[in-house]
Amino acid sequence: MDAIQDEAVGKRGRGLDRAFEILDFLRQKRQALKPNEIAAQIGAPRSSVYELVNLLLSNGILEFTGGDGRVYLGRKLYFLGAAYENHFDFTRECEAALEQLADETRETAQFCMLDGNKYTVVRMREGARPFRISTDIGQSVPIPWTASGRLLVAHLSDEEILNFIPPQDFRLPSGEWLDPQSFITEVRQSEREGFFTFNSIVDSFTHCFAVPVKDEEGHAAATLCLVTPRDDGIANRDRYLDCLKKAAAGLDHAPARPKRG
Amino acid sequence: MDAIQDEAVGKRGRGLDRAFEILDFLRQKRQALKPNEIAAQIGAPRSSVYELVNLLLSNGILEFTGGDGRVYLGRKLYFLGAAYENHFDFTRECEAALEQLADETRETAQFCMLDGNKYTVVRMREGARPFRISTDIGQSVPIPWTASGRLLVAHLSDEEILNFIPPQDFRLPSGEWLDPQSFITEVRQSEREGFFTFNSIVDSFTHCFAVPVKDEEGHAAATLCLVTPRDDGIANRDRYLDCLKKAAAGLDHAPARPKRG
DNA sequence: CCCAATTGTCCAATATAATGTACATATGAT
DNA sequence: ATCATATGTACATTATATTGGACAATTGGG
Numbered sequence: 001m002d003a004i005q006d007e008a009v010g011k012r013g014r015g016l017d018r019a020f021e022i023l024d025f026l027r028q029k030r031q032a033l034k035p036n037e038i039a040a041q042i043g044a045p046r047s048s049v050y051e052l053v054n055l056l057l058s059n060g061i062l063e064f065t066g067g068d069g070r071v072y073l074g075r076k077l078y079f080l081g082a083a084y085e086n087h088f089d090f091t092r093e094c095e096a097a098l099e100q101l102a103d104e105t106r107e108t109a110q111f112c113m114l115d116g117n118k119y120t121v122v123r124m125r126e127g128a129r130p131f132r133i134s135t136d137i138g139q140s141v142p143i144p145w146t147a148s149g150r151l152l153v154a155h156l157s158d159e160e161i162l163n164f165i166p167p168q169d170f171r172l173p174s175g176e177w178l179d180p181q182s183f184i185t186e187v188r189q190s191e192r193e194g195f196f197t198f199n200s201i202v203d204s205f206t207h208c209f210a211v212p213v214k215d216e217e218g219h220a221a222a223t224l225c226l227v228t229p230r231d232d233g234i235a236n237r238d239r240y241l242d243c244l245k246k247a248a249a250g251l252d253h254a255p256a257r258p259k260r261g
Numbered sequence: 262m263d264a265i266q267d268e269a270v271g272k273r274g275r276g277l278d279r280a281f282e283i284l285d286f287l288r289q290k291r292q293a294l295k296p297n298e299i300a301a302q303i304g305a306p307r308s309s310v311y312e313l314v315n316l317l318l319s320n321g322i323l324e325f326t327g328g329d330g331r332v333y334l335g336r337k338l339y340f341l342g343a344a345y346e347n348h349f350d351f352t353r354e355c356e357a358a359l360e361q362l363a364d365e366t367r368e369t370a371q372f373c374m375l376d377g378n379k380y381t382v383v384r385m386r387e388g389a390r391p392f393r394i395s396t397d398i399g400q401s402v403p404i405p406w407t408a409s410g411r412l413l414v415a416h417l418s419d420e421e422i423l424n425f426i427p428p429q430d431f432r433l434p435s436g437e438w439l440d441p442q443s444f445i446t447e448v449r450q451s452e453r454e455g456f457f458t459f460n461s462i463v464d465s466f467t468h469c470f471a472v473p474v475k476d477e478e479g480h481a482a483a484t485l486c487l488v489t490p491r492d493d494g495i496a497n498r499d500r501y502l503d504c505l506k507k508a509a510a511g512l513d514h515a516p517a518r519p520k521r522g
Numbered sequence: 523c524c525c526a527a528t529t530g531t532c533c534a535a536t537a538t539a540a541t542g543t544a545c546a547t548a549t550g551a552t
Numbered sequence: 553a554t555c556a557t558a559t560g561t562a563c564a565t566t567a568t569a570t571t572g573g574a575c576a577a578t579t580g581g582g
Contacts, residue, residue, distance in 0.1 A: 012537060012570055016276055016313070020320050020337075027344040036529050045571050050530075052277070052570095059281050060377055069529085073345040076281075079376055081342015082383070083288040083399050084334040087326075115340055116321055122343070138344050273540055273567060297559055306541050311560070313540095330560085 018044055019052050023061070026073055027138060032066035090222075090251070091123075097224060097247040098125040104243045107232070108133045110225045112148045112210075117164055119146050122222070133206055133227050142169030144178050145202050147210040148223035150190040154212075155219040158184050173202050195241060199230060207233030211244040213251045224248050279305055280313050284322070287334055288399060293327035351483075351512065352384075358485060358508040359386040365504045366497070368489045369394045373409045373471075374482070378425055380404050380413065383483070394467055394488050403430030405439050406463050408471040409484035411451040415473075416480040419445050434463050456502060460491060468494030472505040474512045485509050 025042050026033065033041075039049035053071055056062040060076035085091050094111050101109035102125040111123040118140035126132045143149035143165050153161050162180055170178045178201070190196035190210075200206040207230045212220035224244055226233070233240065286303050287294065294302075300310035314332055317323040321337035346352050355372050362370035363386040372384040379401035387393045404410035404426050414422050423441055431439045439462070451457035451471075461467040468491045473481035485505055487494070494501065 012539095014276075014316070014539080015569065016280055016316050017320070018570090019277055020322065023341055027341055030344065030348065034529075046530085047532090047572075048570055055275070055277050059278070061281065072348060073341055075345065075374070075376065077338065077341040078345040079342070079381065079383075079399060080284055080288055080334055080338040081340070081345070083291065084336065084339040084342070086398060087291070087333060113336065115337065120340065122340075137347060138340060275569080276539065279540090295559075307560090308542075308562095309540055 013044065013048070015048075015052060018048060019056060019061075022049065022052060022056070023073065023077070026062075026071075028140065030136075030138070032070035032072035034068065034070050038071075093251050094123055097251055098123060101125065101224065101226065101243055101247050102127065105226060105228075105236070105240055107226045107228045107240070108135075110135065110227065111213075111222060112146070112152075112225055113222045114143075114152050115140055117143065117166060117169075119143050119149050119152065127228075129229075133229070135227070142166075144170050144183050145172065147196045147198055147200075147208040148225055150183075150187045150196040151210055151212045151220045151223050154187050154191040155217075161187065195244070197233075197237070197241070200227075205230055209233065209237075209240055209244055211241070211248045213248050214253065216253050222251075224251070274305065274309070276309075276313060279309060280317060280322075283310065283313060283317070284334060284338070287323075287332075289401065291397075291399070293331035293333035295329065295331050299332075354512050355384055358512055359384060362386065362485065362487065362504055362508050363388065366487060366489075366501055368487045368493070368501070369396075371396065371486045371488065372474075373407070373413075373484045373486055375404075375413050376401055378404065378427060378430075380407050380410050388489075390490075392490075394490070396488070403427075403432075405431050405444050406433065408457045408459055408461075408469040409486050411444075411448045411457045412471055412473045412481045412484050415448050415452040416478075422448065456505070458494075458498070458502070461488075466491055470494065470498075470501055470505055472502070472509045474509050475514065477514050483512075485512070 021042055021044070022038055025038060035050050035053045036046060038044075038053070039046040042049075053062060056074070057064070057071065060074045062071045063074040064070070065072045098109045098111060101107075106128040108127040109125045110121050112119060113122050114120070119142070120140055121135050121137050124135065124137055126134050143153060153164065156164060161184060170180055170183065172178055186196065195209065195211045197207065197209045200208050207228050209226040209228070210223045211225075213222040213224060215221035224247055226240055226244060228236075228240070282303055282305070283299055286299060296311050296314045297307065299305075299314070300307040303310075314323060317335070318325070318332065321335045323332045324335040325331070326333045359370045359372060362368075367389040369388040370386045371382050373380060374383050375381070380403070381401055382396050382398050385396065385398055387395050404414060414425065417425060422445060431441055431444065433439055447457065456470065456472045458468065458470045461469050468489050470487040470489070471484045472486075474483040474485060476482035485508055487501055487505060489497075489501070
């Protein structure tokens, strides 16, 4: 692995940052872990992790679950997340849009956003086909791997994009490298056209459609996507794009609009 | 000992605790605030709050919103909360139960839990009546003020209950004091009967129904409630209780059951 | 039985984070 | 113009949080 030595040795981590590193790690793993395991896997001092885990437990940010002293994300985080969701009131409209898409296309429909400098699926409706294509919700995925990724960085300048996306994220699961300049070209193309579609570059059997959901500044605050079998996607391309654009139009400006003025 | 000393002067706050104090405060306020305002209102040093706010901003835990440098809970919290919700997969069933209750009763239906030592409404469906009764979601309310509160502490011993609930929470909005022993009696009664109903003690026109949603240890992990006009509630008491019990039965064991073993 | 790995607790040392204070800027009232 | 208030930044000081390492307790081989 080419994980560059982050810091000169001897430097101390900041408690707060480490705490959120722990939370993010648990989210990634999607399972309860022992403090010891956490320490080992994120490469932090054991004593620090124990200290932080205990602090977070007493705040309700973490909870014991799964037995053997394993901990996972806690109820307090759920409450805080619900408050965010409530403030930027997009959930209701979002679910409705996914519902509509699922009805009209029978394909897997997703609502996606950036999580820091990664792409993540926030909500999903699985398709009604015999063989469903689905993704894990909440997993962090390199931006260049996804159709939505093009749209989500389109408001940045070329230089900002390259600074924003970690260089190693241009390495595809196959091991091949995606040329950053080609990626930028696709970003600009998606910006002009108002959508992006392609045969997925992370597998060999899906076709992906993505359209932006705009905030009031005109940036892509999120995307709506369809993930389809390749032949279906290509056969229904125009209709699917229409469905997506229609659904996204209903969401535009919603994600960033506070509920009460 | 009754929580007096806590802070001998000159004691420093811990960054992590202060950080979550800020987050909780923003959740309570339900609006974006300037760092300066936060510092003033939670009584923390301005420089510390600025430092922490900047750290939290750079982690995506807070976000600029509302202009003028105001900050509010950030997207990262939403993701973490979604991971919790996904792990303890109760949301789907919960929404379905509320839907069902709303259909059957036309009254306001709520899903409630403890947030630390307070009561909070997690999800709600407003009733279909001309005059709707509703509550703010996510607000922290003293446990003794609510019907659900009786059920949510029923797994504790008398002594544990009195230690758990802050003494001042027995003071009702009217200024009257609720006798802790009467409260305990009602807790034990609710435990025996498997529900609690009363004319709300925080207003003069509602009747409240609450039934427990049990986790696998048999404790009330949450409650389902109906909030109704007094005459409706009393007239339909038996039917409403049946609806609640039926809905809760469908949820039992769900809240604490991880999705994947 | 012995050894190694895993897990958790405890504690002293010191790098640094939290804080008080001073400073800079803008706004609005008088 | 002057003063008061609100807001954000910069920095030195020192109380303390982070950390390495010692010390159990437990487990599972071999």
